[in-house]
């Protein structure tokens with residue numbers, strides 16, 4: 026009988042135990058056993074460059090974060106119904122990174138919970154229910170968010186109160202007004218159907234739509250439009266938050282707007298499940314009066330210690346600045362690669378959040394979906410981990426831990442060059 030490998034056994038066990046809804050990355054699934062900095066290692070100690078994981082923002086298994094978690098776990102872990110300084114100290118530090126108007130913080134365990142709570146706050150404040158999101162948005166796993174996450178495609182039915190708008194593509198001076206036109210049309214359609222607008226909810230780097238970041242400022246007009254209709258603006262910072270864009274600590278700041286509600290998660294605890302909401306007190310008032318909020322694990326002392334350590338490391342290691350500098354370097358190198366490989370269309374993004382569009386034709390910009398899948402799998406074989414995004418899955422999504430340095434950018438670009446050459450020759 027042929028011998029079944031360890032990973033094949035694991036795959037069979039996985040599907041037997043976890044069922045059919047889970048998906049794996051890559052044609053040949055990857056099995057890391059430990060992580061350090063920007064590297065993930067398999068059991069043979071072969072290093073893989075992680076160019077995809079924005080959760081481990083200060084680097085995989087950062088000792089300062091691990092130590093903070095261990096020390097607090099060994100001392101006390103309870104919840105927010107007892108007094109504890111940890112949640113207050115962290116709230117103070119977090120809110121200090123935001124515009125002054127955002128002066129209440131609420132903690133959850135996941136980005137989905139944060140967005141779900143944001144929707145409840147927006148609904149209570151506006152007495153409306155209409156929700157505007159982008160055409161290929163992803164905002165979370167709860168029922169309320171899955172029905173406003175069109176990127177889940179066939180798996181979800183959009184809510185009757187949800188309207189979709191085209192993402193702010195183009196990168197030209199009219200990007201903002203085109204986007205705002207879409208938002209105004211969505212508002213008009215909600216109103217024509219007797220639905221009061223509650224919120225415009227966007228990921229401020231539009232990651233699942235294909236990564237759209239330019240020109241900075243393009244959100245302004247759309248935010249004015251939703252407010253004029255009585256709704257609020259919710260900035261979903263789950264992807265760009267905590268310094269990733271290099272230019273600002275929060276993605277919305279690049280656009281010169283102050284959201285009514287900000288949601289965050291992923292990198293907040295460097296892998297520990299902690300997430301949250303920052304909100305203007307006047308927007309929070311109606312929800313706070315109508316309901317109590319308790320989330321068993323949200324804001325617990327261990328989570329707050331993890332999140333606090335992440336803020337320490339981000340500052341101590343100058344990682345927002347690193348994102349700016351290395352992001353710029355990587356962008357230049359990718360543009361250089363584009364001169365030799367006509368399949369590379371636009372190189373978009375800010376800091377260490379980048380989207381590399383792949384096209385079959387530079388003039389028509391027809392999406393090269395199959396090529397993107399080949400590249401993602403080819404890079405996986407050459408020890409670089411990333412993925413593809415956008416409605417046609419033809420935009421390489423690059424968002425490594427923020428401890429990504431120039432030598433890592435070189436490694437990525439050289440391997441991408443080799444994969445493109447292989448494909449060309451094959």
Ligand SMILES: Cc1ncc(COP(=O)(O)O)c(C=O)c1O
Nearest residue numbers: 135136137163164165228263290
């Ligand atoms: C923009 C955005 N919002 C919300 C979420 C949901 O976060 P979580 O998976 O922590 O629930 C995600 C997750 O990928 C996301 O990308």
